[in-house]
Amino acid sequence: MDRTVIAYVIYLVVSIGLTIWVARTLSRNGRIFLADVLQGNEKLADAVNHLLVVGFYLVNLGFVALYLSDDDTVVDTRGIFEALSTKLGVVLLVLGVMHLANVYVLNKIRRRGVMEREQLPPIAPQGWAAPTAGA
Secondary structure, rough: HHHHHHHHHHHHHHHHHHHHHHHHHHHHHHHHHHHHOOOOHHHHHHHHHHHHHHHHHHHHHHHHOOEEEEEEOOHHHHHHHHHHHHHHHHHHHHHHHHHHHHHHHHHHHHHHHHHHHHHHOOOOOOOOOOOOOOO
């Protein structure tokens, strides 16, 4: 088997494994965050969480597939490691940037929701109080 093909197989196995692991971790731990962002609506949090995971898989696996091709042929074992380090490094950076972008957007939504909740008084005003003469 050609060394380039070996590098491709290793790249695909590791990249797909990392994508699945990160998606599951984000899904499991992000559900609590989503429930808070969506003001405790558990069903909506589950639905949004699932949609985010599907989008995460599509974008990352699409990127992994597009980034698979390489013009250089791997001639030795050192070349396998060099090709894999470059490709996997880029995949890890893309996974990290996507994660940070998701957290940033969800945090903005959460902050807006908190600000809206703080603007509403906890109970309706009962009336008004007349100003006192000494004040």
